[in-house]
Amino acid sequence: MRSVISIPRFEHIPILVRAALNVPIKDGKILDDYRLRRALTTVRFLTHRRARVILIGHVGEAGLPAGRQGTETLADVARALGSHIPHVSFCKESVGAAARAAARALPSGHVLVLENLRRHRGETANDPAFAHALAELADVFVQDSFDASHRPHASIVGIPKILPSYAGLLLEEEVHELEKARTPKHPALAAIGGMKFSTKEPALESLVETYDHVFVGGALATDFLKAAGMEIGKSLVSAAPDAAIKTLLENRKLVLPIDAWVVPALEEGKPDAHRYARLSSIESVRPDEVILDHGPGTAALLAGLAQKARAVLWNGPLGNYENGFKQGTQDFARAVADSSARSVIGGGDTIAAIEDLGLLPRFSFISTGGGAMLEFLARGTLPGIEALN
Ligand code: 3PG
Numbered sequence: 361m362r363s364v365i366s367i368p369r370f371e372h373i374p375i376l377v378r379a380a381l382n383v384p385i386k387d388g389k390i391l392d393d394y395r396l397r398r399a400l401t402t403v404r405f406l407t408h409r410r411a412r413v414i415l416i417g418h419v420g421e422a423g424l425p426a427g428r429q430g431t432e433t434l435a436d437v438a439r440a441l442g443s444h445i446p447h448v449s450f451c452k453e454s455v456g457a458a459a460r461a462a463a464r465a466l467p468s469g470h471v472l473v474l475e476n477l478r479r480h481r482g483e484t485a486n487d488p489a490f491a492h493a494l495a496e497l498a499d500v501f502v503q504d505s506f507d508a509s510h511r512p513h514a515s516i517v518g519i520p521k522i523l524p525s526y527a528g529l530l531l532e533e534e535v536h537e538l539e540k541a542r543t544p545k546h547p548a549l550a551a552i553g554g555m556k557f558s559t560k561e562p563a564l565e566s567l568v569e570t571y572d573h574v575f576v577g578g579a580l581a582t583d584f585l586k587a588a589g590m591e592i593g594k595s596l597v598s599a600a601p602d603a604a605i606k607t608l609l610e611n612r613k614l615v616l617p618i619d620a621w622v623v624p625a626l627e628e629g630k631p632d633a634h635r636y637a638r639l640s641s642i643e644s645v646r647p648d649e650v651i652l653d654h655g656p657g658t659a660a661l662l663a664g665l666a667q668k669a670r671a672v673l674w675n676g677p678l679g680n681y682e683n684g685f686k687q688g689t690q691d692f693a694r695a696v697a698d699s700s701a702r703s704v705i706g707g708g709d710t711i712a713a714i715e716d717l718g719l720l721p722r723f724s725f726i727s728t729g730g731g732a733m734l735e736f737l738a739r740g741t742l743p744g745i746e747a748l749n
Pocket residue numbers: 382420421422507508511708729730731732
């Protein structure tokens with residue numbers, strides 16, 4: 361990848377920058393601005409050199425049903441960026457006459473944020489016409505959105521076919537740090553939580569090759585417990601117990617929870633569900649219960665592994681964090697922060713959990729990628745990186 365540093369000329373040049381702008385927003389308020397703060401490095405690098413920066417990105421999830429796709433706006437993101445750096449404006453379109461006019465009028469050293477790319481089907485469909493409509497706004501393209509580099513979208517793989525393209529400073533740092541995490545110092549501990557086995561499967565298969573212990577937590581763990589023939593009550597499962605899970609289960613490096621906080625299924629989701637929580641060994645979950653977090657026995661097991669580890673990699677909350685079952689995730693965050701291991705974490709929910717505890721500075725590297733981080737760990741590259749090569 362050619363680095364943004366090697367762009368031959370900056371002053372007055374319109375530069376299209378694809379950045380990680382996908383942050384959680386509620387009622388116009390940004391709930392966690394970690395990605396935006398990281399996106400600023402490349403933006404500042406370019407504005408200090410008096411380039412004209414046209415910032416593009418998405419907000420909201422891919423794969424939502426038609427109608428819910430791309431309804432979010434980047435207006436709040438532009439406002440938030442404007443509180444960190446001067447001269448940020450927003451255009452309500454991402455392509456077309458209004459976007460062209462705003463890009464043409466942009467002074468050197470200023471930043472123009474265009475509207476959510478996912479409002480256009482051409483973005484997720486990687487429509488060449490949409491890529492061209494974006495590319496015509498600038499002379500040079502900088503890819504800095506590591507978080508979306510696993511998506512074969514127009515702003516990820518389409519634009520580099522048209523404009524001279526470079527890697528942004530954040531993208532370069534992500535690749536450098538995660539490459540190191542692919543060949544960790546030993547003993548090495550990986551912890552993967554969250555949901556949806558299908559999205560984690562390639563990373564898990566790669567991690568059991570390169571790490572010494574691979575802990576599976578959160579809702580993901582119930583898929584494994586079920587496949588192991590254990591009672592998981594009415595807990596959420598994302599996958600049928602298929603051959604891939606069974607093969608992973610046979611791997612001696614795989615570590616599963618040994619105890620759990622469970623509640624009766626009828627109480628799950630109630631604001632006071634904690635009152636009904638019962639600590640159970642992992643073998644004694646009852647058919648009418650739901651597993652919501654791992655227990656202190658598992659936390660102690662993980663703390664022991666983290667303490668001995670020279671490298672820790674972590675992606676995904678280890679319990680039902682969003683519904684208040686936070687203890688397992690928080691215990692592990694503290695254990696990793698206290699260990700001397702090189703620690704790498706990723707995934708929006710995981711970062712938010714660690715930020716809540718004020719522990720972010722005690723981690724060695726915090727990836728802005730969730731799915732992208734897992735895919736990079738599995739394959740060592742991503743479509744967005746290939747497109748720049
Ligand atoms: C993320 O939040 O992981 C990235 O911005 C990619 O978002 P997506 O999973 O909706 O493509």
